[in-house]
Amino acid sequence: MIETRNTVSLGTLGKRTVPRVGLGCMGMSEFYGPSDDAENLRVLSRAIELGYVHFDTSDMYGNGANERLLGRFVKTVPREKVFLATKFGIVRDADGGMTRGLDGRPEYVREACDRSLERLGLEYVDLYYMHRRDESVPIEETVEAMAELVAAGKVRTLGLSEVSVETLRRAHKVHPIAAIQTEYSLLSREPEAELLLTCKELGVAFVAYSPLSRGLLTTTLKPDDVQKGGDARPFLPRFAGDNFNRNLALVEKLKAFATEKKCTPSQIALAWVLARGEHIHIIPGTRREKYLIENFGAGSVHLSTAEVDRITRAIDVGQVVGARYPEAAMQGIGR
Template identity: 50%
Template structure:
């Protein structure tokens, strides 16, 4: 499998990573043994880039990955995140970017993962109460100590990205990007390219919507957080379903799955882009990797742009309260 470099760094990863969040929380019931087998299967297929965060399952996801890669650390470029604070009961307690919290979070993540260094350490959400220079300064100290190799940000504004990058090289920005959500094309992606920062799209399949497998609201389990996402509700849901049907029709004509077309479109946006589709089942690893064999012509890219131009999908990306933490 060919590799892609993140930004101007020497950090090489598979062109598609594996998002592990759903194995522990948010997307219905998980199964630890199946999840571990899925991670190991992905590694066997050539995936080298795993993505997690300390908040996923309140530490559960990092422990799960630790178990999965126990004897395979050298096969993995491991990314995790800090900043979203959760109580032991799972309650959300805001964002913290204070230097002492940064360092303690890193120590805790290393322990849960059972490793001695993190390859890519992201600030999950920007703390508006703490100057980004202070947060990134603490992250930079972790690099000097050998506990972290490279630094990243998630859902940061252009202003924050510039300030952070002046403090210490930012290797990657992780922000939602897909046919379903193209806001980053306006300012964020051009800035990353200007500064030599790699781009890691999360939810590259529109939280599963672009797979074509979600037909009705009732397809979502009772504890699935998408039930509270504006894009999955009411008129928005139907409008978005209608758009996905057009993507499905184009994929059928091309002889691939809708999800593969959506990922191939994203991969074609540039070699500096490394999507991290999430799954907790092995069969979807194969499906996602199939996108690497799907070539999208210039004419097809133009056709997709007509079907799903920027802003085409209805509804905000998150509920109102969570939207406040984006683009900080």
């Protein structure tokens, strides 16, 4: 069931009202196998035609390559048609390797922002996230430096990614936080404990990344699909060994809900996330037009409270096997 832009619900993200379905651009440059920039640019242009406004990137995606790609794209459309978010804080090896550290020092915040703006070819970004928290630096110092970027006109609004409720509250006292970005899906429900409610209380948008759990919730993913060179999913615990097949079996029930609602399992999974709160936005990623259209259409799939409850009970999160990330990659998460 594909809907037009006019039927997609809108939400407030910082100072802008945008469709609650945005586009995560990470996979266009890394982590999901080989990619073609010419095709990526075509898909990004198609996204604008469909009504997408919110585009999400980071300086660490492709070690800067993703920002450069988005910079080429933004030059082709009126700036006001794009709400662009990027991030800083994860520092990769000089050669682009994945051994990494975290840096939240004020001087690094300023340097990282200037480098991102240069790659993007922009004078400002709409939303600037701290990608992961560097616990060696008080969050107040990091956010104060981010606030200076707002005052300088380089950043419109501020965000944090994968932080604790305590960190959010401390940061929010220094400067209003527009958005919190954290993984949230039918298979990853940790934000429900406190974070979603705290965001609502403080008037902070919650941006759910990986709302399809890196493809598991599409119900169409097969083991061979993730074995191509450059695909990082086999290194994630949920995709390792027999965990993959067990998690796929867990989400089979989505197919029945999709048949009932005359949409796809992916749209059911995305609509479920959106139904958890009006302050929730989603940024599913894709490099294919078919899924770009399908994901945006999820904003028009209405689920009643009873349907949300049925789906919640059907997908038993207690049976998910494997963590979201390997232990080493959990550094800075939930801190």
